[in-house]
């Protein structure tokens with residue numbers, strides 16, 4: 283084996299990723315080395331590449347936070363995993379473990395959290411250094427390619443749905459039926475919820491119907507809030523906004539039923555207007571939700587291991603990452619692209 287690995291890195295915000303051959307890193311004490319088999323491409327990677335958010339990663343960095351692979355080396359003192367385990371290196375790369383949020387199993391908001399593919403190098407590389415206490419444990423029977431989208435898109439929509447507090451038999455809206463949303467529809471159905479899918483692309487909505495959505499609304503062609511209120515007889519009990527587009531947020535609040543909850547997970551840069559009187563008078567909760575905890579991860583993966591949720595994936599080599607980013611920016615990726623590192627040519 284050579285001691286070099288191929289990576290795709292952001293060297294400059296807004297510019298194409300650069301393919302750099304780097305030394306395979308050595309895991310330090312408490313770290314592990316993971317040989318990448320697959321890594322999903324999340325819209326967050328595109329925000330990261332563009333430097334969209336107030337917290338910017340240091341350049342250069344390797345994006346990718348849906349990396350799945352096999353543990354090949356253990357740093358000193360590691361006992362949480364063993365060589366040969368299949369693990370995922372997620373967005374929540376690590377947290378401090380002892381602050382008030384970590385103690386309350388709210389580790390995604392730990393002030394000392396590190397983020398995979400953002401503040402730490404991620405899965406657009408043949409090897410990833412990971413923290414064994416925060417990796418996802420991939421259930422037997424779930425392939426690396428199938429597991430990849432679950433460790434960000436899956437956990438984020440599953441957790442976001444839980445945060446809506448919608449109960450079985452009630453209505454949820456999933457706004458944005460891309461990488462996140464197509465999994466959100468499946469989790470919501472598996473959780474016994476009625477689903478109204480909202481997107482601006484008829485193909486995505488057709489897909490949502492195939493995945494079990496009970497109603498669909500195209501926000502490009504109709505007044506999305508009015509259509510949802512009509513379809514759900516008064517608004518959705520829970521609204522989950524995954525769309526990376528600001529108009530979807532204002533619409534999402536307007537679709538929320540009285541005493542319902544609108545959960546924000548899409549993170550387009552910017553602000554959206556909030557109709558204060560309606561939010562107050564209708565007792566609406568607006569809540570942010572950021573990926574999920576390690577126990578949310580185990581639950582989200584269990585749905586897939588049980589065959590209730592399956593990502594629709596398109597395989598691509600790492601060398602195609604810049605074309606994939608262009609398509610993602612234009613809404614041209616049907617569901618989720620997964621970089622396949624097991625193919626003969628990456």
Ligand code: NAD
Nearest residue numbers: 325326458459460461462481525526527547548549572573
């Ligand atoms: P994606 O590009 O795969 O899917 C986005 C979908 O939204 C597409 O189907 C697109 O047609 C649709 N859309 C665009 N404009 C719309 C509108 N106005 N109304 C309804 N639908 C619209 O993206 P993704 O990978 O699913 O990520 C979505 C967003 O979620 C990104 O902003 C990403 O950064 C964010 N994200 C957040 C978290 C979190 O923890 N909160 C985790 C992962 C991703």
Ligand code: ZN
Nearest residue numbers: 324326434435
């Ligand atoms: Zn993501």
Ligand code: ZN
Nearest residue numbers: 378381384392
């Ligand atoms: Zn902490």
